[in-house]
Amino acid sequence: MKSDSLGQLILTGVPGIELDSETAALFHLVQPGGFILFGRNIHSARQLRKLIDDLRDLSEVEPIITIDQEGGRVSRLRLIGNEPPNAQQLRDRNDLALVRRHGEITGQLLRIFGFNLDLCPVLDISFDDEADNSLRGRCYGKTPEQVVGLAGAFNDALREQGILSCGKHFPGYSAATVDAHHGLPKIERSREQLNEQELAVFRAFIGRDDSPSRPSNNRTAGESRPCLVDCMMVCHGWYPCFNPVRRPASLSREVVTHLLRDEFHFDGLIMTDDLDMGAIMNEYGLEETIRLALEAGNDLAMICHRVPSIEEVHCTLGKLPPAQIERALESVARTKTKLQAPHAFSESAFKKIDGGIWDLRVAVLGEEEAGKRSPEDGKRSPVETY
Numbered sequence: 001m002k003s004d005s006l007g008q009l010i011l012t013g014v015p016g017i018e019l020d021s022e023t024a025a026l027f028h029l030v031q032p033g034g035f036i037l038f039g040r041n042i043h044s045a046r047q048l049r050k051l052i053d054d055l056r057d058l059s060e061v062e063p064i065i066t067i068d069q070e071g072g073r074v075s076r077l078r079l080i081g082n083e084p085p086n087a088q089q090l091r092d093r094n095d096l097a098l099v100r101r102h103g104e105i106t107g108q109l110l111r112i113f114g115f116n117l118d119l120c121p122v123l124d125i126s127f128d129d130e131a132d133n134s135l136r137g138r139c140y141g142k143t144p145e146q147v148v149g150l151a152g153a154f155n156d157a158l159r160e161q162g163i164l165s166c167g168k169h170f171p172g173y174s175a176a177t178v179d180a181h182h183g184l185p186k187i188e189r190s191r192e193q194l195n196e197q198e199l200a201v202f203r204a205f206i207g208r209d210d211s212p213s214r215p216s217n218n219r220t221a222g223e224s225r226p227c228l229v230d231c232m233m234v235c236h237g238w239y240p241c242f243n244p245v246r247r248p249a250s251l252s253r254e255v256v257t258h259l260l261r262d263e264f265h266f267d268g269l270i271m272t273d274d275l276d277m278g279a280i281m282n283e284y285g286l287e288e289t290i291r292l293a294l295e296a297g298n299d300l301a302m303i304c305h306r307v308p309s310i311e312e313v314h315c316t317l318g319k320l321p322p323a324q325i326e327r328a329l330e331s332v333a334r335t336k337t338k339l340q341a342p343h344a345f346s347e348s349a350f351k352k353i354d355g356g357i358w359d360l361r362v363a364v365l366g367e368e369e370a371g372k373r374s375p376e377d378g379k380r381s382p383v384e385t386y
Contacts, residue, residue, distance in 0.1 A: 034064030107161025162340035169235035172198035257297035
């Protein structure tokens with residue numbers, strides 16, 4: 001990777017269903033490290049694959065191509081196919097084989113379009129299934145053990161298909177009472193409470209021995225284990241137990257570096273949640289946001305909607321201390337050695353996978369319920385990031 005590739009530290013959205021000349025020129029100049037796609041980028045199966053191929057073609061370094069493909073309402077690809085069951089529906093069935101099947105088929109679906117990273121699994125615990133904190137329907141469990149077991153089955157199966165995984169939203173939106181898309185949640189949890197609940201799950205997906213049990217393959221206590229997710233996404237919740245002064249976790253050195261890197265020994269890629277969300281935009285200007293994000297220890301800054309602003313982000317990165325830039329570039333480059341090439345695309349292959357998604361949906365929900373899609377079906381929300 002070129003030493004001056006500052007754009008490698010940017011994960012950007014894409015404006016539409018095809019690359020216009022202005023956007024293509026911007027991406028060619030900035031050379032973003034990755035692209036995240038949303039409903040606004042999806043019109044048909046063939047169009048989506050062409051868009052991804054075009055993004056790859058203009059990138060000098062193999063890009064991360066990612067999407068939120070969880071299940072239920074947070075399934076961008078349901079716009080052109082069947083809607084997979086969500087985490088709560090799978091949790092209600094409590095069948096590891098069905099969860100693994102969901103992970104396998106999600107991986108197959110993403111590979112055929114050219115994605116190489118899924119922003120999954122959600123590792124938040126559901127304290128209240130009806131809470132208005134953006135997590136409705138998206139949580140695999142109400143206890144650490146339940147989340148670890150079910151999300152772990154999905155995660156393992158997804159990665160076996162050659163798709164990298166991303167645990168989110170560290171250290172957790174579980175106790176939030178405000179949706180971070182609109183404002184900054186203040187999460188009043190003590191470190192002791194976090195250790196017993198939210199952080200116990202994340203430790204498990206970093207391979208820590210003091211976390212809820214997962215298969216150990218006869219490893220001895222204290223023996224080093226590989227990370228079980230490739231990336232972590234840091235949330236925009238404010239935790240007074242880590243930062244007495246108002247500061248989201250995503251921009252907090254205490255959370256990103258001291259907790260996730262130093263204490264938990266996570267050595268994978270760390271990215272912010274979308275920096276275009278209200279929790280950030282209501283509190284900080286763009287230049288300050290980028291400075292704080294890299295200072296905190298993030299490797300990728302996610303800009304989903306203000307796409308023209310990535311040139312400004314690129315300039316801001318050029319003003320930051322070289323040690324911060326070098327650390328982040330090394331992490332991005334290390335992650336990119338694991339990216340897998342896309343599978344060959346054909347309409348018939350897509351239809352076969354999509355048929356499998358329908359079969360899974362019926363197996364989880366039953367024939368009658370399977371025909372009922374999430375209320376937001378077919379609509380492109382003004383806030384598409386989760």
